[in-house]
Amino acid sequence: MEKIKENKTYIILGVMVCILLNYLFYYFRVTFEGNTLAAIDYLFSEPQYLLYAFPLSFNVIDLFVPLFTVVFAVFVLIDKKNNKKKYKKGVEHGSAQWGDVEKDLKGMYDEEDQYNNILFSENTKIKLDDKGAPFKLRRNKNVYVVGGSGSGKTRFVIKPNMLQMNASYVCTDPKGTIVNEVGMALKNIGKYKIKIFNTVKFSKSMRYNPLQYVYNEQDILKLVHTIIANTSGDGPKGDPFWEKAESLLYQAYFSLIVSKFPKEEQHLGTLMDLITYSTVKEDDEDYKNPMDYLFEELEKEDSNHFAVKQYKLYKLAAGKTAKSILISCGGRLSPLNIPAMRDLLSTDELELDTLGDEGRKTAMFIIVPDTDDTFNFIVAIMYSQLFNMLCTIADDKYKGEFPTHVRFLLDEFANIGQIPNFEKLISTIRSRNISATIILQAFSQLKTIYKDKADTIVGNCDTSVFLGGKEKTTIKSLSEELGKETIDDSNESKTRSNNNSFGQAYSKLGRSLMTQDELLVMERDECIVQIIGKRPFKDKKYDLTTHPRYKFHSKGKKYWFDIEKYLEALKTPKNQQKRNTTNKQEKQREELKLILTTVNGSREIS
Incomplete structure (x- = not known):
């Protein structure tokens, strides 16, 4: 139908030409009495003879009536074209509708290798490795998941995807149970290296030393930035002078520790020791503490040393001011005085720089408390170092892309603190074969930590999953994103009188695909999946028990991963184990x- 409308002009012109040719051939046939050769010969020798087939009349009526008709017709056609109405029947008020998985996601998920998929719901999934797919079918692997407490973020998102065993994983484990339930399957079936960092029970943790991954001055600046950002509290910001002054001291001491101290003393505990040695006397500006003498010796050795320059800037503060700075440093880093915490950070057993290496994959579980944020700054340091370091390693060692995909499954993302420049990191990790799944209870949590950058973070996730919830900002935003559909409306009217009258009117209306109240009462086993460039999908949550590897998931003691036994086995040499x-x-x-x-x-x- 649309094709006929587009060619309407050509059809009319064709009919007109046909009529003109009809007149022309009729005239020549009658004039030359059927002698075609004579007609053609005469036409070529006297082409002006064509005009006789259409003789012109110079009569006023004959001239102006056709001219007026043609001008009027042209005017009508131009006016109609300029004021042409655009109709979209059936979608006048919106074209939103639910997507069809088989139709809309065709070619986007792997039908041959089911383990090469990222699982979002019962039926929605996309390929993890889609290098051979056309560009229009490819998506980045960053996922934004929102679900209120008890909506099944761990059961329906994290566990099924870890059982896929198609990548190296860095998983936040707020309750400390994910490693217990899937660790054995990963170790025995997937042959994974298991790493555990536990800020809830230090005795059930491998040790982590942030200074192990400091290679240059830029790394020192990033480390200090992360510490300051995650230990400043939630109250109103005070004078930035104090934080900047603290930063100078941290930078000087970190540079000194990394460049001049023995390997066994290069840890955060040493930082606290140096702060303790940095005594000042308010009434004696000429007083020198042990650190002053140490930096004087370092300056003689190398006056351009980064530590020397930063320490000199810090020493510009007067005695009373310097004392306040030191007190602030001590208060900020007071958790490092806990003996168990110092031991936890004294050396490194996590080998973070091997995560994306070719060969045996790694699953690292980071256990954080979901009720206390005292040690969150350590976790934030780890994630900051991981993202930055992995990008550098991918560029320098693997020509820009890891051979093994690295997936960050960031459950309770709001509990791990602030990762500096995360809005930039999440936009660049894709090309390095790294992805992040951000899991929150509500969008407002992300807004609280990352402020105006929260929208940028969500915008860099090609897929979002809503598992249910009641937080107003999240519900309102989702309802608007789903858009409006066009529905038919029928109005009936009845007038009571001696002559009862009845009327019925039909119209089109726009209606949200899902209103806010409908989202609030959505069934608990349902979820909404949005993949960029596709219509939204309303589907059942993924049933963990249907996963082919669910039989290796913990069912009591048989497949329970015992952290203490595992860590003890790592400490015991293999010959001793035998x-x-x-x-x-x-x-x-x-x-x-x-x-x-x-x-x-x-x-x-x-």
């Missing part, structure tokens, strides 16, 4: 004696 196993078997044989109680007493059987 000796322990042999000794245990011998002991069991010696003690394997059954006592059978009989009427006459007992009989020992060996």
Whole structure:
């Protein structure tokens, strides 16, 4: 139908030409009495003879009536074209509608290898490795997940995707149970290296040393920025002077520690020791503490050393001011005085720089408390170093892209503190074969931490999943994003009188695909998945029990991953493990004696 309308002009012109040719051939046939050759010969020798087929009349009526008709027709056509109305029947007030998975996601998920997919819901998924797919079918792998408490963020999103075992994982584990339930499957089935960093129970953790991953002055600046950003509290910001002064001291001491201290002393505990040695006397400006003498010696050795320059800037503060700066430093870093925390940060066992390497994949679980943020700054430091360091390694070692995909599953993202420049990092990690799944209870949590940058972070996630919730900002935003659909409206009217009248009118209206109140009462087993460039999908949440590898998921003690035993095994050399196993078997044989109680007493059987 649309094609006919587009060619309407050509059809009319064709009919007109056909009529003119009809007149022309009729005239020549009658004039030359059917002698075609004579007609053609005469036409070529006297082409002006064509005019006789259409003789012109110079009569006033004959001239002006056709001219007026043509001008009027042209005017009408031009006016109609300029004032042409655009109609979109059926979508006058909006074209929003639910997507069809089989139709809309065709080619975007892997049908041959089901483990090469990122799972969003029961039916929605996309390829993890889509390098061979056309550009229009490719999406970045960043995912934004929102779900209120109890909506199943761990069960329906994190666990199914970890059981896919198609990447190296960095998983935030707020309750400390994810590693217990999927760790055994990852270790035995996926042959993963398991790493655990635990800020809830330090004894059940591998150790992490942030200074192990400081390679230059830029890394020092990033480290200090992260510490300041995550230890400043939620209250109103005070005079920025104090934070800047603290930063100078941290920068000087970190540079000194990394460049001049023995390897075993290069950790955050040493920083606290140096601050303790940095005593000042308010009434004696000429007083020198041990650190002053140390930096004087360093200046003699290298006057351009970064530590020397930053320390000189810090020393511009007067005695009373310097004392206030030191007190602020001590208060900010007071958790580092806890012996167990110092030990946790004294050396490094996590090997963060091996995450994306080719070969055996890694699953790292970061256990954080969901009720206390005292040690969140350590976790924020780790994530900041991870994102920045992995991007650098991908560029320098692997020509811009890791051979093994690295997925960050950031459950309770608001609890891990602020990662500096995260809005920039999330936009650049895609090209390095790295992705982040941000999981929150509400959008307002992200807004609180990242302020105006929150929208940029969400905008860099090609997929978003809503698992249910009631936070107003999230609900309102989602309802608007889903858009409006066009519906038919029918109005009936009835007038009571001697002559009862009845009327019925039909019209089109715009209606939200899902209103805010409908989102609030959405079924608990349903979710909404939005993939950029596709219509939204309303689907069932992924049923973990249907995953092919669910049988290896913890069901009581059989597949329960015991953190203490695992860490103990890592500390014990393999030859010692074999000796322990042999000794245990011998002991069991010696003690394997059954006592059978009989009427006459007992009989020992060996």
